[in-house]
Amino acid sequence: MTYEYFGFGRFSGLPPSRSNEVLSIVSSHKNALWDLKQKADREVNKWADDLISEIKEHAQSQKDIVTYAYEQHNKRLNEIQKQHYDLVRRYEEQTKYDEVTQLIEKLKRIRIELVEKKSSSISKNFIEVEAIQSSKEMDIDTSTSTTNSNSSSATRSTTGGAESASKFADSGSINTTAHNRSTSNLIGSNTVNETCSICCMIFPPHMGDFEKTLHISEHQK
Numbered sequence: 001m002t003y004e005y006f007g008f009g010r011f012s013g014l015p016p017s018r019s020n021e022v023l024s025i026v027s028s029h030k031n032a033l034w035d036l037k038q039k040a041d042r043e044v045n046k047w048a049d050d051l052i053s054e055i056k057e058h059a060q061s062q063k064d065i066v067t068y069a070y071e072q073h074n075k076r077l078n079e080i081q082k083q084h085y086d087l088v089r090r091y092e093e094q095t096k097y098d099e100v101t102q103l104i105e106k107l108k109r110i111r112i113e114l115v116e117k118k119s120s121s122i123s124k125n126f127i128e129v130e131a132i133q134s135s136k137e138m139d140i141d142t143s144t145s146t147t148n149s150n151s152s153s154a155t156r157s158t159t160g161g162a163e164s165a166s167k168f169a170d171s172g173s174i175n176t177t178a179h180n181r182s183t184s185n186l187i188g189s190n191t192v193n194e195t196c197s198i199c200c201m202i203f204p205p206h207m208g209d210f211e212k213t214l215h216i217s218e219h220q221k
Contacts, residue, residue: 047127
């Protein structure tokens with residue numbers, strides 16, 4: 001006697017199993033979810049890199065001010081050194097030792113200062129991500145009968161598989177929002193004039209837009 005296997009669906013009179021289609025669709029959704037994660041990670045990393053770059057740029061502008069102030073003060077000290085050295089030698093030749101002592105004491109009282117550090121509140125948008133709840137398509141309705149559930153599932157599989165994946169990709173996207181930590185944004189402003197609009201001070205060439213903005217903001221406190 002010969003036995004032939006015609007498959008579960010043909011033997012039982014039921015349609016073929018679509019269990020593999022479930023695996024395929026969910027796998028597609030998982031791939032879409034992974035792509036969204038990668039995209040969100042890239043956005044956060046870009047924001048962090050931009051912020052770090054902006055901070056470094058501001059730090060360099062402050063260091064430039066320190067260097068400029070040092071060069072100016074050092075130049076002045078060199079002038080004082082030459083003037084007083086010649087003056088002391090002349091007083092000593094004239095035996096004016098009291099004047100020499102006074103001059104030396106005066107030099108000792110010179111107060112050496114370079115820069116004054118201040119703290120200012122600068123606005124910067126901080127990115128914040130919010131998790132989006134699962135779409136309704138991911139909720140399994142257990143209140144319906146097995147027959148209705150199977151029928152509905154088969155219908156969605158045949159007519160809405162691609163649409164469901166599209167909806168899931170849209171609703172599963174990572175929502176990125178920018179959170180403002182202060183009230184105004186001073187970094188990166190390109191609207192600062194060459195003179196102070198309040199005290200009419202002419203800004204020196206070495207002063208960047210950030211320092212000009214801080215100068216103007218001091219008048220408004």
